[in-house]
Amino acid sequence: MDFSLDHFRLFGLPRAFAVDAQALEAAYRALQSQYHPDRAASLGDADKRLALQAATRINEAFQTLKSPLARGRYLLQLAGVDTQEETNTAMPVDFLMAQMEWREAIGEAKQAGDADALDKLAAGLRRERRALEDELGMLLDQRQAHAEAATAVRKLKFMAKLDQEIGDAIDALIE
Numbered sequence: 001m002d003f004s005l006d007h008f009r010l011f012g013l014p015r016a017f018a019v020d021a022q023a024l025e026a027a028y029r030a031l032q033s034q035y036h037p038d039r040a041a042s043l044g045d046a047d048k049r050l051a052l053q054a055a056t057r058i059n060e061a062f063q064t065l066k067s068p069l070a071r072g073r074y075l076l077q078l079a080g081v082d083t084q085e086e087t088n089t090a091m092p093v094d095f096l097m098a099q100m101e102w103r104e105a106i107g108e109a110k111q112a113g114d115a116d117a118l119d120k121l122a123a124g125l126r127r128e129r130r131a132l133e134d135e136l137g138m139l140l141d142q143r144q145a146h147a148e149a150a151t152a153v154r155k156l157k158f159m160a161k162l163d164q165e166i167g168d169a170i171d172a173l174i175e
Contacts, residue, residue, distance in 0.1 A: 001035060001050075001054040001057070003053075003054075003057060006078060007061035007064055007065050008065070010031070010057075010058070010061050011023075011024055011028065011061065011062075012027055013027065013065070015078070016075075016140070016141050017068075017071060017072060017075060017136060017137040017140040017141050018137055018141055019065055019071065021066075024062070024065055028058065028062045031058045032058055032059075035051055035054040035055050035058060036051070036055060037051045037052050037055050039051065040052075068133040068136065068137075068156070069153065069156045069157060069160060072136045072149060072152065072153045072156065073153050075140050075149075076140075076146060076149055076150055076153065079144075079146055081146045081147075081149075081150055082150075083150045083153045083154060084154070085153065085154055085157055088154065089154075091151070091154065091155065091158070092151075095158075099158055099162070102121070102125065103162070103165075105117075105121055106118070106121060106162070106166055106169060109121060109169065110169040110172070113173055115170060115173050115174075118166055118169050118170050118173070119170070121166055122163065122166045122167070122170070125159060125162055125163055125166065126163075128159065129156065129159050129160075129163070132152060132156055133156065135152055136149055136152040136153065136156065139152060
């Protein structure tokens, strides 16, 4: 296995945000069957370690390309753009206001123990995430607008946290 390949080349896919999910899955399965550590069980320690490293690399690459947020972040990294997710919290005012409204609605539904309201919030958030993922794809694949794409990645990270918060609230109601 050539460890110098980027994730897209590893799977034989074009370097783009728009990924053919079936082709990704098929390439992943083919590589996993080729490099699965069980296939190296009869080999020496060095080859076993190499097989384990290859399997780990394949899994990491697959998880990165499968996730729109991670894929966007990775494409920006390949382009030499730091998304500054940990240091840049500057966001458009309308986005921040929407985040506050989401958090209030989640808090109210959580406090009321209203699982239906949390489900509706989760569905609404999924729609907004898909729209933002579409925008990120357009920014990366069509416009190569890296600064705007980095902002979209940071927004998606905010939304992923909201999604986790909703999931945790639903889990707490079920327990």
